[in-house]
Amino acid sequence: MQLEDIPVIGSLLAAGADDHVFDALLVLGPVIIIAITLLGRTRASITLAVAYTVGFSVYIGYKGIRRTSVRKT
Amino acid sequence: MANRTGTIAHDLGRMLEALAGLILISVLIPLVWQEWWVVPGLIVSGMLPLLVGFGLSRGFQGADDPGRLHGMMIAASGWFFVAVFGSIPFLLIAWTARLDPSVLEVPARFTTGGTRTFSTLAAFQNPLNGFFESMSGFTGTGLTMTDNEAALPRTLQWWRSFIEWVGGVGVIVLTTAILARPGSGSLTLYESEARSEKIHPSIVSTVRTIWWIFLLFTFFSILVLWLAGMPMWDAINHAMTGLATGGFSITDNSIGTYNSIAIDFALIPIMILGSIAFPIHYLILQGDLRNFYTDLQTRWVFIFFAIGTLVLTATLFGQGFYRTETIAFAGIVLQGQAATLFQTFRYALFQFVSAASCTGFQTAGSLGPGWTAPAQLTVTFGMVVGAAAGSTVGGIKLIRLLTLGKGILFRIRGIFYPSSAVRTFRLDGRALSDEEAAQEFEEAAIITFLWLVFLALAAFVFMLALPLGPGPDAYTVENVLFEVASAQGNVGLSSGITGPGMPTVTKVMFLFNMWIGRLEIIPVLVLLRGVFVSLEVYE
Numbered sequence: 001m002q003l004e005d006i007p008v009i010g011s012l013l014a015a016g017a018d019d020h021v022f023d024a025l026l027v028l029g030p031v032i033i034i035a036i037t038l039l040g041r042t043r044a045s046i047t048l049a050v051a052y053t054v055g056f057s058v059y060i061g062y063k064g065i066r067r068t069s070v071r072k073t
Numbered sequence: 074m075a076n077r078t079g080t081i082a083h084d085l086g087r088m089l090e091a092l093a094g095l096i097l098i099s100v101l102i103p104l105v106w107q108e109w110w111v112v113p114g115l116i117v118s119g120m121l122p123l124l125v126g127f128g129l130s131r132g133f134q135g136a137d138d139p140g141r142l143h144g145m146m147i148a149a150s151g152w153f154f155v156a157v158f159g160s161i162p163f164l165l166i167a168w169t170a171r172l173d174p175s176v177l178e179v180p181a182r183f184t185t186g187g188t189r190t191f192s193t194l195a196a197f198q199n200p201l202n203g204f205f206e207s208m209s210g211f212t213g214t215g216l217t218m219t220d221n222e223a224a225l226p227r228t229l230q231w232w233r234s235f236i237e238w239v240g241g242v243g244v245i246v247l248t249t250a251i252l253a254r255p256g257s258g259s260l261t262l263y264e265s266e267a268r269s270e271k272i273h274p275s276i277v278s279t280v281r282t283i284w285w286i287f288l289l290f291t292f293f294s295i296l297v298l299w300l301a302g303m304p305m306w307d308a309i310n311h312a313m314t315g316l317a318t319g320g321f322s323i324t325d326n327s328i329g330t331y332n333s334i335a336i337d338f339a340l341i342p343i344m345i346l347g348s349i350a351f352p353i354h355y356l357i358l359q360g361d362l363r364n365f366y367t368d369l370q371t372r373w374v375f376i377f378f379a380i381g382t383l384v385l386t387a388t389l390f391g392q393g394f395y396r397t398e399t400i401a402f403a404g405i406v407l408q409g410q411a412a413t414l415f416q417t418f419r420y421a422l423f424q425f426v427s428a429a430s431c432t433g434f435q436t437a438g439s440l441g442p443g444w445t446a447p448a449q450l451t452v453t454f455g456m457v458v459g460a461a462a463g464s465t466v467g468g469i470k471l472i473r474l475l476t477l478g479k480g481i482l483f484r485i486r487g488i489f490y491p492s493s494a495v496r497t498f499r500l501d502g503r504a505l506s507d508e509e510a511a512q513e514f515e516e517a518a519i520i521t522f523l524w525l526v527f528l529a530l531a532a533f534v535f536m537l538a539l540p541l542g543p544g545p546d547a548y549t550v551e552n553v554l555f556e557v558a559s560a561q562g563n564v565g566l567s568s569g570i571t572g573p574g575m576p577t578v579t580k581v582m583f584l585f586n587m588w589i590g591r592l593e594i595i596p597v598l599v600l601l602r603g604v605f606v607s608l609e610v611y612e
Contacts, residue, residue: 012288015281017358022289029292036296037305049296056293063360 021059028052077603079136080143081150084248084262086129088151091248092158093123095239099162099232106227110177114165115228122158142599144261148245148592149600155244156208156588162232163203167194183226190224196573197229201580208584210236211244212591213465215320215433215565216583218573223325227306230323234310240591241317241347241465242287246280270352270463283351286358290316294343301339303331311434315340318347318465320433320565327435328423334402337423337436348374348430350463369501370461373471378426381455385421386414388448395420424566429455431467433565446551449568453555456562457528467563467590469524473517476500480514523594524561531557531586538576561586 013023032048039045096119103111139147170183182190197203202218209216210233217233219225225233239247245262263276272279294312299305307323314321324330328340346354353371356364366372389395395416399408407415420437427434437444444452459468483498490496498510505513532553540547552568559566560583571583589597 012281012285015278016285016289017282017355019358022358026285026289026292029289029295033292033295033305033309036299046300049300053293053296053300060358060360060362063358064362067360067362 019063025052025056025059077143077146079133080139081147082129083133083136084130084139084143084147085151085154086126086131086133088147088155088244088248089122089126089158090130091126091244092155093119093121093126095235096122096159096162096232099228099235102231103226103228108226108228110169110179111166111226111228113177114169115162118158118161118165121161125158139261141261142603144264145596145599146603147262149588149596152211152244152588152592156211157204159211159236160200160203160207163197163206163229164200166226166229167197167203170194171198182224189221193220193222193224194226194229196220199573201577202573205580205584206233207236208587209565210319210321211240212563212587213237213240213317213319213431213467214560214563214587214590215314216560216567216571216587217321217565218571220573221325222321222323223330225323230310233321234313234319234323237319237321238291238313238317241319242283246283249277249280270350272352272355282355286351286354287316289358290346290354294346297339297343298336301335302333303336311340312343315343315432315434316347316465318344318430318432318467320427320431322434326438329436329438334419337419340434341422341426344426344430344432344434345374345378347432347465348378348460350461352463353461367502369475370463370472373475374460377455377458377460377471378429381425381429381451382418382422385425385448385451386418388445388451389421390414390417392445392448394443394445394448424452425455428452428564428566429458429460429468431456431459431465431562431564433559435566446549449551449555452566453551453558456555456558456564456566457524459562467561469521472501473521476513476517477521480510480517483510520593520595523598527586527589527594528554528557528561531561531582534582535570535579538579539570557586561590563587563590 009027013026016023016026029052032052036045036049096115100112100115100119103109103115137143169177170179173179173184182188183194185191196218197206205216206218208214215237222230222233249263263280272282291312294316295305295308298308298312298315303311310321310323311328313319320327322328322330328336349371350368353364353368364371365375390413393413395413397412397416399406400412400416401407402415423434423436426432427436457468458474459470460466462470462472479500480498483496487494487496497504498507499505500510500513532550535553535557536550539553541550541553548568548570552570555566555568556570558564560571570579
């Protein structure tokens with residue numbers, strides 16, 4: 001199945017950076033926001049938000065390091 | 074002439090159809106917040122541009138693809154009419170409250186005269202105020218006719234944030250992404266909306282990627298702000314307007330309402346994200362982090378923000394404006410001069426980044442009357458310059474000033490070389506031929522010149538229309554320059570001039586400034602020339 005085949009958001013996902021982690025973050029973003037809205041400010045919701053934001057930032061750093069090491073070799 | 078009208082009308086119709094979609098999808102907000110009384114007004118507001126847009130796009134279905142002239146006229150007229158139709162929700166919701174039909178059960182706070190809540194919404198019964206708010210939103214300016222944003226219905230809070238979010242990327246970018254038009258027409262329109270950089274060879278793919286990046290950053294920003302302590306509704310709205318560098322707030326005193334160091338610092342990276350060009354974001358998301366310093370504009374975004382913050386910190390520290398005895402942050406307690414320096418840096422950093430990124434969030438409540446003239450003019454300079462072209466910011470843009478600066482140095486140094494010397498002008502790693510270099514200088518010089526001309530014109534109108542001089546109700550020249558630069562730079566910081574009570578002539582002037590500021594002037598002048606020629610006012 002191609003990304004374009006996913007209903008509603010398929011063409012948007014296909015326009016991304018060809019990276020499944022970012023695509024997953026894009027799809028999970030609104031789900032997490034709705035979940036946090038329903039849960040309120042609890043330990044679980046804070047963990048969710050921290051996991052998303054830290055995961056996003058760390059993954060960009062990881063991609064940068066990996067690209068740099070590939071370029072050097 | 075008929076062909077030109079058909080081409081413009083067809084694309085205008087498509088933009089209005091896209092706008093109708095934005096209004097109608099916003100009906101979800103009153104349903105979630107149970108503001109049933111605004112639903113009829115919102116649906117009618119959506120149906121009007123839908124019908125007009127449908128009529129225009131179908132009526133001129135066979136129109137030619139736009140050329141460069143058409144592209145500019147479509148962009149200018151499109152942004153104007155999108156702002157006109159985008160003002161209808163303000164108007165109809167305000168009049169729903171005014172007429173107060175019993176069947177809709179409008180909450181008493183919106184219908185009982187004499188309160189701030191009532192007067193805040195009632196201001197939009199005047200169509201000019203709604204048009205101002207809509208133009209300010211779509212252009213990402215953030216100056217407002219609202220007296221107390223917190224008192225607005227949630228639906229209007231959302232509509233203000235939503236139009237800034239969409240306007241930050243661009244109305245034409247939205248239309249192109251949704252109603253993908255094959256052929257060269259999309260590129261022409263894209264370039265007419267003050268954008269030139271492409272991420273992919275196809276313009277439709279480029280605009281879809283821009284939306285992909287923008288959505289991803291929006292979700293990230295919402296969660297960062299929520300973690301910093303904002304309630305979720307506030308985080309959603311401020312993430313949208315912060316990332317779009319628009320600056321509308323849903324609180325009475327903008328970000329200053331929270332008086333939170335964590336929120337202030339959380340918004341800094343969000344505003345900076347909005348100041349970096351989308352193609353650079355794309356490369357960074359692919360792991361090419363070197364672009365933070367190898368790309369000329371991105372490098373200068375950081376340098377400019379740093380220098381401006383240091384200058385503003387020094388100015389305000391010298392003034393002793395933020396004298397503080399004790400302050401605690403992240404478990405560290407600062408006292409005396411250290412506390413004052415930290416507090417000054419906090420406000421200076423936030424206000425300079427907010428100004429130069431053209432966001433317009435405010436933490437310094439007394440930014441207009443309280444700050445010294447040098448401090449106000451430092452912020453004004455930030456608003457005039459702006460940040461990276463190809464991002465969501467306004468202003469003249471760093472790349473133009475860099476082009477002019479490097480070009481002037483190149484010319485001066487050339488005098489010291491023999492006339493037979495072969496010299497190459499390099500800009501952002503590119504070696505430009507004489508012709509290319511001349512074209513770059515010309516474009517940068519024309520936009521900068523026009524920018525300053527219209528800035529001066531607006532300042533002149535304001536100085537005629539407003540009381541100037543000392544006194545509680547009077548404004549200084551630096552107040553006027555600050556406010557005008559804020560409007561034309563699509564920033565939204567205010568020295569206290571803008572509000573529903575300002576003279577009509579100044580509202581109309583600001584509408585024009587915001588419009589030309591967003592489209593970088595030329596398309597609006599092309600449209601006006603076309604209109605004047607058609608009306609035989611000008612040949």
